[in-house]
Amino acid sequence: MARVTRTSEGLSPQLHEYLVAHGARPDPVLQALADETAAMGDLARLQIAPEQGAFLTMLTRLVGARRAVEVGTFTGYSSICIARGLVEGGRLLCCDVSREWTDIARRYWAQAGVSDRIDLALAPAAQTLQALPEDEPIDFAFIDADKEGYPEYWEQVVKRMRPGGLVVVDNVLASGRVLDPEATGSAAAIRAFNAMVLDDDRVDLVMIPVADGLTLGLRR
Numbered sequence: 056m057a058r059v060t061r062t063s064e065g066l067s068p069q070l071h072e073y074l075v076a077h078g079a080r081p082d083p084v085l086q087a088l089a090d091e092t093a094a095m096g097d098l099a100r101l102q103i104a105p106e107q108g109a110f111l112t113m114l115t116r117l118v119g120a121r122r123a124v125e126v127g128t129f130t131g132y133s134s135i136c137i138a139r140g141l142v143e144g145g146r147l148l149c150c151d152v153s154r155e156w157t158d159i160a161r162r163y164w165a166q167a168g169v170s171d172r173i174d175l176a177l178a179p180a181a182q183t184l185q186a187l188p189e190d191e192p193i194d195f196a197f198i199d200a201d202k203e204g205y206p207e208y209w210e211q212v213v214k215r216m217r218p219g220g221l222v223v224v225d226n227v228l229a230s231g232r233v234l235d236p237e238a239t240g241s242a243a244a245i246r247a248f249n250a251m252v253l254d255d256d257r258v259d260l261v262m263i264p265v266a267d268g269l270t271l272g273l274r275r
Contacts, residue, residue: 260272
């Protein structure tokens, strides 16, 4: 089994290992990518948990996504999972600012056989999203980047999303720091974002304790 860089909140290492082993079939490409990312030290915490990746693939398939957007690609684990869930002819737009990290992603996209489904935009995500046409609906989006940017990413994605489309947002529990009213930095940004999203009547919401918390917004 690949070295795991993140786990779902509240699970012991043993229970998480069991969950990963029995929740999705082994995948050598994702395992190799997880191992390489784990060797990056503290940066490895930016990679999604294995069960989260399998969940993203399933969600992408369930909504029949043809046009998907990812905000925050890192070394490519989540983008592989989303790309694998697209319908035939579907495309995934990945937004990131790091050529170093996405060069790793490109290698693994090729190994996973999904390079032909992915477009990479190396620029600030807000800039990339703002330039997207509003008459080409998004079916699926995954937001996992700088937390202070979440409100803008959310707005740019949701207003372009088709009815029945799905947006998934990572790290909405901020490692439990959302409970601290005196939180600063990224935790404070997440607290504010969570409150904002709760008042957005364009979507139906559910927050679930997968990895560091996921918010799912289904466009009405």
